[in-house]
Amino acid sequence: MARLFITGGHGMVGRNLRAHPGIAAWQVLAPARTELDLCDADALRDWLARHRPDAVVHAAGVVGGIQANLAEPMRYLIENARIGLNLIAACREARIPVLINLSSSCVYPRDLHCGLAEEQILTGPLEPSNEGYALAKIMAMRLVDHACREDRGLQWRTLVPCNLYGPFDKFDPGQSHLLPAIIHKIHRARVEGHETVEIWGDGTARREFMHAGDLAEAILRALAGPSSVPAVMNIGPGVDHAIDDYYRIAAGVIGWQGRFVHDLGKPVGMRRKLLSVARQTEWGWAPQTGLREGIAATYAWYLEHQP
Numbered sequence: 001m002a003r004l005f006i007t008g009g010h011g012m013v014g015r016n017l018r019a020h021p022g023i024a025a026w027q028v029l030a031p032a033r034t035e036l037d038l039c040d041a042d043a044l045r046d047w048l049a050r051h052r053p054d055a056v057v058h059a060a061g062v063v064g065g066i067q068a069n070l071a072e073p074m075r076y077l078i079e080n081a082r083i084g085l086n087l088i089a090a091c092r093e094a095r096i097p098v099l100i101n102l103s104s105s106c107v108y109p110r111d112l113h114c115g116l117a118e119e120q121i122l123t124g125p126l127e128p129s130n131e132g133y134a135l136a137k138i139m140a141m142r143l144v145d146h147a148c149r150e151d152r153g154l155q156w157r158t159l160v161p162c163n164l165y166g167p168f169d170k171f172d173p174g175q176s177h178l179l180p181a182i183i184h185k186i187h188r189a190r191v192e193g194h195e196t197v198e199i200w201g202d203g204t205a206r207r208e209f210m211h212a213g214d215l216a217e218a219i220l221r222a223l224a225g226p227s228s229v230p231a232v233m234n235i236g237p238g239v240d241h242a243i244d245d246y247y248r249i250a251a252g253v254i255g256w257q258g259r260f261v262h263d264l265g266k267p268v269g270m271r272r273k274l275l276s277v278a279r280q281t282e283w284g285w286a287p288q289t290g291l292r293e294g295i296a297a298t299y300a301w302y303l304e305h306q307p
């Protein structure tokens, strides 16, 4: 059976990938950070020489919501740049034939709002709230591209997912992205009997969210036939919603009937970042998990696993 090295295999995307039934086609190698620190280039080179994977999914990184990015921009830039550089250089040296690199919709210029198309990356200034993280993600994408130009035998691709949520997500308010933050806040309001929940910003900014199980399916499809995947491809539902709508939908799923208040002092970031899914559609794939269904499944996981 072919060996698949998943970096970040203990994070949200990695755990959803490992939980997908399609992963059974692979022998999975998913060392935790305590076993293999990707900031340690020598350790990574040795590990690859010992384990000789046939394919790599690069899903490791320092990842967090807007507040976490604003709190530690240097860490988001430095650690993500180190991880990306080390991983891609080591895989190039080891001539790993297949690699799926995960980028993020934050790599798009801040002044573009919808129909974000892959060729628009690096055409304008970045959103300041996550500039460090985005620079590191862009560097990794460019390294993947350069490696493929230098070695035509490599089938390396970059997928650019929209915002993600799902089981195994981080729900801590200081770290979390929007959807896990909403689930945590509304659940606490329900069990503690609060009448209001606070929304950051005025609620009119928009985001595109996809269930991490759908991304897992796309990754497995890409691994099964990398030659059919464009060098860089957005991954998402191609539909966005206002921040207020996400709160309303989650309140319905969780069964809380209080009021929302807006805190205009909190960071908002991009007003909108809706990906073009033209390449994904051409590839013949679309995510299947509906938003309510995905939030309900994530809430069920939260109830089972959160203290």
Ligand SMILES: NC(=O)C1=CN([C@@H]2O[C@H](COP(=O)(O)OP(=O)(O)OC[C@H]3O[C@@H](n4cnc5c(N)ncnc54)[C@H](OP(=O)(O)O)[C@@H]3O)[C@@H](O)[C@H]2O)C=CC1
Binding pocket: 007, 008, 009, 010, 011, 012, 013, 014, 032, 033, 034, 036, 037, 038, 039, 058, 059, 060, 061, 062, 063, 064, 083, 102, 103, 104, 105, 161, 162, 163, 164, 165, 169, 170, 177
């Ligand atoms: N979540 C989202 O909304 C989105 C995520 N992405 C991308 O998807 C990928 C996965 O994100 P996600 O699963 O959400 O993030 P998580 O934070 O859940 O997982 C990241 C994983 O990377 C590991 N990691 C971090 N630093 C190192 C290191 N130095 N050595 C080894 N492992 C390390 C973490 O380990 P530890 O647990 O020990 O910290 C963690 O297991 C990332 O590339 C991210 O940029 C793209 C778009 C949206």
Ligand SMILES: C[C@H]1O[C@H](OP(=O)(O)OP(=O)(O)OC[C@H]2O[C@@H](n3cnc4c(=O)[nH]c(N)nc43)[C@H](O)[C@@H]2O)[C@@H](O)[C@@H](O)C1=O
Binding pocket: 063, 064, 065, 066, 067, 069, 104, 105, 106, 129, 130, 133, 162, 163, 164, 176, 177, 178, 179, 181, 182, 198, 199, 200, 201, 205, 207, 243, 266, 267, 268, 269, 270
């Ligand atoms: C995927 C992408 O995600 C990050 O960017 P982001 O989309 O701005 O991140 P976010 O999910 O934290 O916020 C989305 C929106 O939601 C609003 N919002 C309301 N109320 C809460 C709230 O309670 N928590 C949070 N976090 N946001 C809230 C918030 O004001 C913002 O307008 C990147 O840093 C980077 O990690 C990256 O790649």
